[in-house]
Amino acid sequence: MQHDSPDCGPILRRIRSQAPFVYGLTNYVAATLSANVLLAAGAAPAIGAAPGWPAAFGAHAGGLWVNAAGLINATAHDMLAAIDAANASEVPWVLDPVAMGAGVAEYDDIIRRMAARRPAVIRGNASEIMALAGGAATARGVETTASIAQAVPLGQVLAHRLGAIVAISGPEDHVLSPDGAQVIISGGHAWLTTVTGAGCALGGLIAAGLAVTPTPGERLTAVAAVHALYARAAEKAAGPARGPGSFATGFVDALAQLQGLAHD
Amino acid sequence: MQHDSPDCGPILRRIRSQAPFVYGLTNYVAATLSANVLLAAGAAPAIGAAPGWPAAFGAHAGGLWVNAAGLINATAHDMLAAIDAANASEVPWVLDPVAMGAGVAEYDDIIRRMAARRPAVIRGNASEIMALAGGAATARGVETTASIAQAVPLGQVLAHRLGAIVAISGPEDHVLSPDGAQVIISGGHAWLTTVTGAGCALGGLIAAGLAVTPTPGERLTAVAAVHALYARAAEKAAGPARGPGSFATGFVDALAQLQGLAHD
Amino acid sequence: MQHDSPDCGPILRRIRSQAPFVYGLTNYVAATLSANVLLAAGAAPAIGAAPGWPAAFGAHAGGLWVNAAGLINATAHDMLAAIDAANASEVPWVLDPVAMGAGVAEYDDIIRRMAARRPAVIRGNASEIMALAGGAATARGVETTASIAQAVPLGQVLAHRLGAIVAISGPEDHVLSPDGAQVIISGGHAWLTTVTGAGCALGGLIAAGLAVTPTPGERLTAVAAVHALYARAAEKAAGPARGPGSFATGFVDALAQLQGLAHD
Numbered sequence: 029m030q031h032d033s034p035d036c037g038p039i040l041r042r043i044r045s046q047a048p049f050v051y052g053l054t055n056y057v058a059a060t061l062s063a064n065v066l067l068a069a070g071a072a073p074a075i076g077a078a079p080g081w082p083a084a085f086g087a088h089a090g091g092l093w094v095n096a097a098g099l100i101n102a103t104a105h106d107m108l109a110a111i112d113a114a115n116a117s118e119v120p121w122v123l124d125p126v127a128m129g130a131g132v133a134e135y136d137d138i139i140r141r142m143a144a145r146r147p148a149v150i151r152g153n154a155s156e157i158m159a160l161a162g163g164a165a166t167a168r169g170v171e172t173t174a175s176i177a178q179a180v181p182l183g184q185v186l187a188h189r190l191g192a193i194v195a196i197s198g199p200e201d202h203v204l205s206p207d208g209a210q211v212i213i214s215g216g217h218a219w220l221t222t223v224t225g226a227g228c229a230l231g232g233l234i235a236a237g238l239a240v241t242p243t244p245g246e247r248l249t250a251v252a253a254v255h256a257l258y259a260r261a262a263e264k265a266a267g268p269a270r271g272p273g274s275f276a277t278g279f280v281d282a283l284a285q286l287q288g289l290a291h292d
Numbered sequence: 293m294q295h296d297s298p299d300c301g302p303i304l305r306r307i308r309s310q311a312p313f314v315y316g317l318t319n320y321v322a323a324t325l326s327a328n329v330l331l332a333a334g335a336a337p338a339i340g341a342a343p344g345w346p347a348a349f350g351a352h353a354g355g356l357w358v359n360a361a362g363l364i365n366a367t368a369h370d371m372l373a374a375i376d377a378a379n380a381s382e383v384p385w386v387l388d389p390v391a392m393g394a395g396v397a398e399y400d401d402i403i404r405r406m407a408a409r410r411p412a413v414i415r416g417n418a419s420e421i422m423a424l425a426g427g428a429a430t431a432r433g434v435e436t437t438a439s440i441a442q443a444v445p446l447g448q449v450l451a452h453r454l455g456a457i458v459a460i461s462g463p464e465d466h467v468l469s470p471d472g473a474q475v476i477i478s479g480g481h482a483w484l485t486t487v488t489g490a491g492c493a494l495g496g497l498i499a500a501g502l503a504v505t506p507t508p509g510e511r512l513t514a515v516a517a518v519h520a521l522y523a524r525a526a527e528k529a530a531g532p533a534r535g536p537g538s539f540a541t542g543f544v545d546a547l548a549q550l551q552g553l554a555h556d
Numbered sequence: 557m558q559h560d561s562p563d564c565g566p567i568l569r570r571i572r573s574q575a576p577f578v579y580g581l582t583n584y585v586a587a588t589l590s591a592n593v594l595l596a597a598g599a600a601p602a603i604g605a606a607p608g609w610p611a612a613f614g615a616h617a618g619g620l621w622v623n624a625a626g627l628i629n630a631t632a633h634d635m636l637a638a639i640d641a642a643n644a645s646e647v648p649w650v651l652d653p654v655a656m657g658a659g660v661a662e663y664d665d666i667i668r669r670m671a672a673r674r675p676a677v678i679r680g681n682a683s684e685i686m687a688l689a690g691g692a693a694t695a696r697g698v699e700t701t702a703s704i705a706q707a708v709p710l711g712q713v714l715a716h717r718l719g720a721i722v723a724i725s726g727p728e729d730h731v732l733s734p735d736g737a738q739v740i741i742s743g744g745h746a747w748l749t750t751v752t753g754a755g756c757a758l759g760g761l762i763a764a765g766l767a768v769t770p771t772p773g774e775r776l777t778a779v780a781a782v783h784a785l786y787a788r789a790a791e792k793a794a795g796p797a798r799g800p801g802s803f804a805t806g807f808v809d810a811l812a813q814l815q816g817l818a819h820d
Binding site for chain 2 (some may be wrong): 577579584585587589591592595596600601602603604605606608609612613616617619629630669805806807808809810811812813818819820
């Protein structure tokens with residue numbers, strides 16, 4: 029177990045120098061922030077299921093992220109098409125099971141069908157990870173009602189069962205590998221939970237991290253490094269912020285500053 | 293009639309302490325700001341019509357807001373399902389008849405079907421309220437072309453006919469009850485009309501206010517208090533703002549500051 | 557050929573005094589910024605394909621913009637209905653062929669069907685214009701992989717063939733008329749490419765410019781002036797910005813300042 033924040037320098041430099049094309053199926057509440065986070069980090073995002081995009085962009089992207097709440101503006105069919113195209117081309121993809129366990133059986137079933145399709149990474153809050161693992165936790169809409177401590181054991185079961193990295197966001201983020209390894213990322217700032225889409229955008233940035241990490245064995249480190257980057261940007265942004273509005277603006281600025289794309 | 297701004301302290305404290313789950317069906321232009329406004333005020337929003345959400349979240353939320361322009365990204369069927377679920381569970385809901393009266397008969401008919409389903413509150417600009425009341429006013433797209441003075445008499449007729457509180461936004465906001473009572477909220481700032489979705493987000497915040505106001509007889513005061521909160525946050529934000537961009541950011545900050553969730 | 561930035565004063569004053577109603581079918585990633593850009597410039601935007609809107613708003617708007625990536629949240633049928641309504645009422649419209657040439661044949665075909673319907677202006681990046689003109693350029697998602705120098709000759713062919721003004725965004729923007737005239741707009745700032753939707757919002761502002769330019773022979777000047785306005789606002793915003801987040805906020809502020817709607 030590793031309690032120190034991992035070094036986010038190497039992954040930052042790879043994202044900036046490779047500018048990976050990252051494709052996302054996400055919800056319209058989070059889409060703009062997600063695109064701006066990826067652009068600030070140096071990646072090249074495209075979002076949405078225009079005709080023909082899921083199959084084509086799923087196959088040609090460096091990484092894909094699928095945010096279940098994207099079902100508010102895309103069909104399950106389109107999402108599964110993007111996932112299948114990514115898998116056929118060995119494009120790593122991230123599943124974000126937003127609002128899993130909030131009491132909507134039809135919706136949860138779609139997420140389970142996605143999860144059965146070999147995501148490289150599953151990221152979510154404690155309630156979502158517990159619900160996907162089959163635990164009894166229930167969410168309230170998109171908010172977690174469970175704690176990280178409750179979620180980690182079930183997250184480890186889920187990682188092992190699906191052969192995926194499981195990343196749980198909370199006061200401390202826990203990134204779990206299928207073989208039982210774990211990295212804990214401290215820091216960050218509570219205001220991340222008051223900016224809509226901040227968690228969703230992290231899913232996109234993880235897909236960018238996967239896109240520049242060709243060796244599957246290095247994914248645990250890559251995902252942990254992206255979480256550490258998020259935490260560091262949040263800390264930079266929180267200092268001068270006067271509330272969640274200026275924090276969100278400053279968070280995007282901080283990602284670009286950390287990337288060397290902007291000056292402090 | 294009451295010309296002073298109502299005290300927004302009590303409703304602020306209730307929203308913050310109860311953190312109500314508020315469900316919204318709104319349009320993608322306004323969705324992100326709406327979610328951020330609700331989070332800054334201390335509520336827990338979920339937005340959009342993913343499979344199964346309208347019936348489940350409509351029933352389980354503390355309050356629901358339905359923004360007619362949400363028809364750009366949800367079906368009338370989904371909106372009516374959420375409304376019916378809310379009504380069946382006695383969840384109070386807010387109708388925002390965006391662009392009513394702009395000359396689109398098919399669209400206006402859907403709004404009339406919603407309005408016939410017992411909303412607790414109807415909020416809109418002068419043109420929209422006049423059009424829904426059956427007056428001759430016409431809007432231009434989503435912009436009002438009528439004045440508050442023209443709209444108030446028709447708004448009172450509408451409130452009485454539907455048994456709903458009617459809130460009309462303008463240079464002064466007028467909140468009208470079915471029994472003829474009226475509260476006028478002064479203040480605010482003209483820049484609210486230059487930030488897309490600011491009116492739509494107010495609908496969400498009113499739903500949060502209803503969620504923490506169990507007694508129907510206290511709803512007039514609650515809706516007026518939410519309008520006063522909006523006006524006060526706008527005034528706080530306008531001082532240091534250099535235009536509508538920084539005003540929007542500062543407005544979200546100001547809501548959090550008024551909630552005690554951020555420092556000035 | 558004209559290398560100096562055109563004067564954006566006259567078009568600014570006309571937009572502000574006439575506040576044209578501008579209707580847009582665009583994507584949810586760019587919609588909020590697009591609406592805020594138009595509001596900051598003094599126009600009155602409505603966005604999206606609610607039932608009945610495409611035919612009604614297409615006919616009644618002063619200008620229409622159709623962003624092909626809007627196909628992530630509207631049908632081709634709705635987009636073509638808005639275009640046909642605009643044409644029937646002689647409302648000028650702007651086509652933005654986002655992601656044209658990125659390797660999705662089905663999607664590109666829809667854009668070609670739009671382009672065959674007499675747009676007044678086509679605006680895009682170098683890859684998109686080359687692909688629409690029939691060149692071999694390929695994009696990578698929504699990012700250009702071609703240079704302006706490669707795109708201008710094909711853009712001139714496209715302008716002549718379709719009888720449309722073709723505006724190509726890049727380090728220098730080139731605005732081309734069907735009769736071979738050209739205006740080059742220098743300036744602007746590279747951060748425009750790191751703010752999602754900034755190019756898409758420019759399409760909306762061009763539609764506002766067309767709405768206040770009744771004489772077709774003055775459209776080249778009007779489109780160039782809108783590009784110059786964009787460049788000037790970007791330069792104003794870049795100075796105090798600390799990254800793409802504060803740049804985007806400052807860009808909206810700067811448009812309002814240039815319009816006299818806000819103080820510097």
